[in-house]
Amino acid sequence: RIAYVNGRYVKHSDASVHIEDRGYQFADGVYEVCEVRHDYIVDLTRHLNRLDRSLSELRIAWPMGRAALTQVIRETLRRNHVRNGLFYMQVTRGVARRDHVFPAEGTPPSLVITAKSTDARIIAAKNANGIKAITLVDNRWDRVDIKSVGLLPNAMARQQAKEAGAQEAIYVDGDGMVKEGAATNVWIVDPDGTLVTPPAEHGILRGITRTTLMDVGAKLGLSIAERNFSVSEMLAAREVFLTAATSICFPVVSVDGQPIANGHPGSVSQKVREAFFDVAE
Numbered sequence: 125r126i127a128y129v130n131g132r133y134v135k136h137s138d139a140s141v142h143i144e145d146r147g148y149q150f151a152d153g154v155y156e157v158c159e160v161r162h163d164y165i166v167d168l169t170r171h172l173n174r175l176d177r178s179l180s181e182l183r184i185a186w187p188m189g190r191a192a193l194t195q196v197i198r199e200t201l202r203r204n205h206v207r208n209g210l211f212y213m214q215v216t217r218g219v220a221r222r223d224h225v226f227p228a229e230g231t232p233p234s235l236v237i238t239a240k241s242t243d244a245r246i247i248a249a250k251n252a253n254g255i256k257a258i259t260l261v262d263n264r265w266d267r268v269d270i271k272s273v274g275l276l277p278n279a280m281a282r283q284q285a286k287e288a289g290a291q292e293a294i295y296v297d298g299d300g301m302v303k304e305g306a307a308t309n310v311w312i313v314d315p316d317g318t319l320v321t322p323p324a325e326h327g328i329l330r331g332i333t334r335t336t337l338m339d340v341g342a343k344l345g346l347s348i349a350e351r352n353f354s355v356s357e358m359l360a361a362r363e364v365f366l367t368a369a370t371s372i373c374f375p376v377v378s379v380d381g382q383p384i385a386n387g388h389p390g391s392v393s394q395k396v397r398e399a400f401f402d403v404a405e
C-alpha cells in the first residue's frame with residue numbers, strides 16, 4: 125500500500141508525520157472518508173464542499189487547490205489499485221513547536237491520504253441481517269458539525285457498543301432526543317412510513333450519505349422529514365437504519381437490547397440501499 129504524505133507517495137508502512145504535527149498534539153485537523161465505486165468517487169463535490177467548510181470554520185488553509193487535491197486523490201487511488209473502496213484524507217494545521225495558539229501565518233497545513241479496497245456490496249450483504257445499537261448520552265463538544273479528527277468520545281462510544289455486543293452507539297441529548305451515531309447518521313421509518321432524520325443545523329454532522337439518501341428517497345417517491353425524534357419514538361419505529369460513506373444504509377434491528385419492529389431489517393431501508401447503489405452505476 126502507498127500513502128500520500130505532504131507531497132510524497134511513500135510506502136504505507138513507512139508513512140509518518142512529524143511528532144509536532146498539530147493533528148497529533150491537539151487533534152487540530154479535519155478529515156473526510158469517501159467511497160469509490162467502479163473508479164467513480166461517490167459524491168466527491170459534496171465531500172470537498174464539506175472539507176472546505178470544516179477548514180474555514182477552523183481557519184485552516186487549504187493544503188492545495190481543489191483541482192490539485194482531486195489529482196492527488198486519483199493518483200493515490202491509482203497507486204493502490206483501488207477501483208472499489210474508500211479513501212481517507214486528513215488536513216491538519218501543520219507542524220509547529222507546541223503552543224495552543226495557532227502557528228505563524230504561512231505554516232503549511234499537513235495533508236495525508238490513504239486508500240484501501242473494499243466492496244460496499246459485500247459489506248452491505250454482511251450487514252443485511254441488521255446490526256445492534258446502544259444509546260448513550262452525547263458527551264462531545266458542541267461543534268460536531270465540523271468533521272474534526274477529535275474523535276476520542278466517538279472511539280469511546282464505539283468501544284462501549286462493542287463491549288455491549290453491539291456495532292454502533294447512538295448519541296442522545298439530555299432531553300432523550302436522538303442525535304446521530306458515533307460514526308453514522310440515524311434514520312427511522314415512522315408509523316406513517318415517512319423517513320425521518322434529525323435536522324443537521326445543530327449537534328450532528330451533516331453526513332454526505334444522509335444528503336444523498338434524501339435525493340434517492342425523493343426519486344423513489346418516499347416522504348422524507350428532518351425533525352427530532354425521541355428514543356422511545358425510535359424504539360417504536362417501523363425501521364431504524366444508519367448511513368455513512370463507509371456503511372450505506374445499515375438496518376438496525378435492536379437498540380439497547382430491544383428489538384425494532386419484528387427484529388428483522390425492514391423493506392424501506394433495503395429499497396433505499398439498492399437505489400443508492402444505482403446512483404454510481
Ligand code: PDD
Pocket residue numbers: 157304305306307308309329330331332333334367368369370
Ligand atoms: N464518519 N456522523 C458522524 C459522527 C460521522 O463520523 C460520520 C462519518 C457520519 C456520516 O457522514 P458521511 O455520510 O458523510 O460519511 C455522521 C466517517 C465515515 C468515519 O469517521 O469513518
